Amino acid sequence: MPRSITPRTPARQLERDAKAKARVGSACDDEFEVHSETPCDECPLRRRRECFQPIRPEELELIADMKQSERCFEAGDVLIAENSDDAPLYTLLEGWAFRSKQLPDGRRQILDVLMPGAFIGLQQRITVRGGHAVQALTDVRVCEFKRGTLLRLHEQLPSLGMDLTWLAANGEGVVDAHLLSVGRRSAFERLAALLLMLWERAGHFWPPRDDGSLPLPLTQSHLADALGLSLVHVNRQFRRLVREGLLHMPAEGWLRVDDEAGLAKAAQMPWPRNLPPRPLI
Amino acid sequence: MPRSITPRTPARQLERDAKAKARVGSACDDEFEVHSETPCDECPLRRRRECFQPIRPEELELIADMKQSERCFEAGDVLIAENSDDAPLYTLLEGWAFRSKQLPDGRRQILDVLMPGAFIGLQQRITVRGGHAVQALTDVRVCEFKRGTLLRLHEQLPSLGMDLTWLAANGEGVVDAHLLSVGRRSAFERLAALLLMLWERAGHFWPPRDDGSLPLPLTQSHLADALGLSLVHVNRQFRRLVREGLLHMPAEGWLRVDDEAGLAKAAQMPWPRNLPPRPLI
DNA sequence: CGATGTATTGACCAGCTTCAAGTAACGTGG
DNA sequence: CCACGTTACTTGAAGCTGGTCAATACATCG
Numbered sequence: 001m002p003r004s005i006t007p008r009t010p011a012r013q014l015e016r017d018a019k020a021k022a023r024v025g026s027a028c029d030d031e032f033e034v035h036s037e038t039p040c041d042e043c044p045l046r047r048r049r050e051c052f053q054p055i056r057p058e059e060l061e062l063i064a065d066m067k068q069s070e071r072c073f074e075a076g077d078v079l080i081a082e083n084s085d086d087a088p089l090y091t092l093l094e095g096w097a098f099r100s101k102q103l104p105d106g107r108r109q110i111l112d113v114l115m116p117g118a119f120i121g122l123q124q125r126i127t128v129r130g131g132h133a134v135q136a137l138t139d140v141r142v143c144e145f146k147r148g149t150l151l152r153l154h155e156q157l158p159s160l161g162m163d164l165t166w167l168a169a170n171g172e173g174v175v176d177a178h179l180l181s182v183g184r185r186s187a188f189e190r191l192a193a194l195l196l197m198l199w200e201r202a203g204h205f206w207p208p209r210d211d212g213s214l215p216l217p218l219t220q221s222h223l224a225d226a227l228g229l230s231l232v233h234v235n236r237q238f239r240r241l242v243r244e245g246l247l248h249m250p251a252e253g254w255l256r257v258d259d260e261a262g263l264a265k266a267a268q269m270p271w272p273r274n275l276p277p278r279p280l281i
Numbered sequence: 282m283p284r285s286i287t288p289r290t291p292a293r294q295l296e297r298d299a300k301a302k303a304r305v306g307s308a309c310d311d312e313f314e315v316h317s318e319t320p321c322d323e324c325p326l327r328r329r330r331e332c333f334q335p336i337r338p339e340e341l342e343l344i345a346d347m348k349q350s351e352r353c354f355e356a357g358d359v360l361i362a363e364n365s366d367d368a369p370l371y372t373l374l375e376g377w378a379f380r381s382k383q384l385p386d387g388r389r390q391i392l393d394v395l396m397p398g399a400f401i402g403l404q405q406r407i408t409v410r411g412g413h414a415v416q417a418l419t420d421v422r423v424c425e426f427k428r429g430t431l432l433r434l435h436e437q438l439p440s441l442g443m444d445l446t447w448l449a450a451n452g453e454g455v456v457d458a459h460l461l462s463v464g465r466r467s468a469f470e471r472l473a474a475l476l477l478m479l480w481e482r483a484g485h486f487w488p489p490r491d492d493g494s495l496p497l498p499l500t501q502s503h504l505a506d507a508l509g510l511s512l513v514h515v516n517r518q519f520r521r522l523v524r525e526g527l528l529h530m531p532a533e534g535w536l537r538v539d540d541e542a543g544l545a546k547a548a549q550m551p552w553p554r555n556l557p558p559r560p561l562i
Numbered sequence: 563c564g565a566t567g568t569a570t571t572g573a574c575c576a577g578c579t580t581c582a583a584g585t586a587a588c589g590t591g592g
Numbered sequence: 593c594c595a596c597g598t599t600a601c602t603t604g605a606a607g608c609t610g611g612t613c614a615a616t617a618c619a620t621c622g
Binding site for chain 4: 570575577582589
C-alpha cells in the first residue's frame, strides 16, 4: 500500500492557506483586541456540562487572573508556526483549527483537529525540538494567557496543574488513536474512523441543522493530509461511504452521518464511545 | 474489502509475545520483589547528566517516598494491557519496551519505543477511553510508584507537577513526529527516520561495542508494526539502507550506523538534533 | 534433530498515487 | 449581466509502491 508514495500536498494548497490570511471580513473585527469580552465566570463553554468538568471558584479566579485577552483569527490564519520557540498559550473559544507538521519538501501531516476547549501551545512551551503548527480552519476566537501561566497554575493550584497534565496526556491519547488509524487501517476504514470521530465531537459543540447535518469545515484536501492519503483517493473513499448509505454531505461544509453504527463498523471502531468530561482551562 | 491493505500481524507473532512470558531466566530473579534495591538518591540513571535534568533534594525525597518497589519483567511480558483501567505507574529503569495499540482483528501499531527514564502509565491513569499496551522488548526493571502518586507530586511539589506535564507533553511530541513519518514519509524514509532516532536515543544509554554498534532489540517485525508496513517490505528497505552503506547489522540485535548524516538525509530529517535533558521521576 | 523464530528473496498483484480532464459554485470586474 | 479566475469536488486511465504468497537459509533450543 503505497501510502508511502506519500502524496505531496501541492504548493498551491499551502499558499492558499497562507493567502487566506489576507482575506477580509471575519467574525471578530479586531485581531488585536486587548480586553477580555467575556468574563471567565460567564464563559459560555463551561455551560456544556457534558463536555467539561465542573470547576471550583478559586480555580476559576486564578484562570481569570491569568487571562490576558481574547484574540480573533480568520480562517486560514496561522496561530502558531511550526518552529516558533516562543509560542503563546491559548484556549480555543470558538471555531475550528488543526495542528500539523511538515517535511522540508512540503509534505504535510495534520495531527489533530481542534474544537472549542482545546488548550493550545502547551507542547511548544515545553518541548524544544520542533513542534507543530496550529492553523485556523474557520474564523476563530481564542483566549490568550499571560506569560508564566503554566508555572503559576502549577504553583498556586495543584488541581489545575493536574488538569494540565490531564490535557497533555489526553492529547497524546488522541494522537495515539490517530496513529493507529494511519498506520494500520485501510483508506476506507481510516476515513470512516476520522469522520466518525469528527461527527461525534462536533455534535458536542454545534447544533444540527434542520436536515440533521453538522458543520465540517475540512476540505477533502485537509482530510487527505490528516489521513496520509492523496486527495483523489480520499474522494473515492468518501464517495463509497456515501454510496453505502453511511453518510452524505447535504452542502459543502456540512456532514450528516446516517448510520453511526454502520460507520463505526466500517471504521473498525468500538461504538458508542462516550467521552468523559475534560478539564477546561 | 480487503483489510488487506494494511498488513495484519500474523496471530503467530502476537502469541509469541505472550508466550515469551513463560520463559525462564531473567536479569531479576523475583518478579514480585517488594523492597527497593536502589535508593533513589543513588539511582544510576541520574548520573547521566546529558539525559536528565538535575533534581533538588526535596524533590528527590518526595520521589523516594512515593516509590513502592522495584519489579522485573522478562522480554515479551506485558507491563500494561491495552484496556486496563487500573494500570500502575512505572519508571523504566533498565531495558527496552514499547507502547502499542491494536485493532479488533489483531493489526497492531507500535506507537513508541521506550528506553530508561520513560514514565509509564500516565495516560492510562488519566484517559478513560482505551489506552495503549506496554510490553517489554528485553528483560526490564521498573520502579513502581504508590497509588495517588500523581496527585501527591502535584500537591506537594509543583515543580514535580510541572515535570509531569512536561513528560506528558513531550510524549505527545514524540508521537507527533512518528505520525508525520507514518503518514507522509515513504517506506525508505520512514525506516531511516526510525532507525536514526533509535540509534540516537540508544547512544545515550548503552555504550557501543568494539565494532561501534549499539543494541537494537527490535525485530524487523517490530519495525514493521512501528512503521505501518509489512515485514517483507521492511526487510527490502533495510537491505537497501545496508546496500547504500548507511548502516549495517554486525549481529542480530546490534545496529551500527555508518553514516549518520547520510541516514538523516535519507530520512528527510534535520541533523544533528540535540535533545535537551528531560525530567526524571 | 526436529521445532521454532528471524532474516531474505522472488513472483505476482492490488491499493493507492499520479496525471489529466471536466463539472459546479462563487466572487470579481468590466 | 456575463466572461473569467479561483476553489472544491469528481471521475477515468495508467503505473508505481508496497502487500501477499511462497520458499530458502540460518540460528537457537529442548
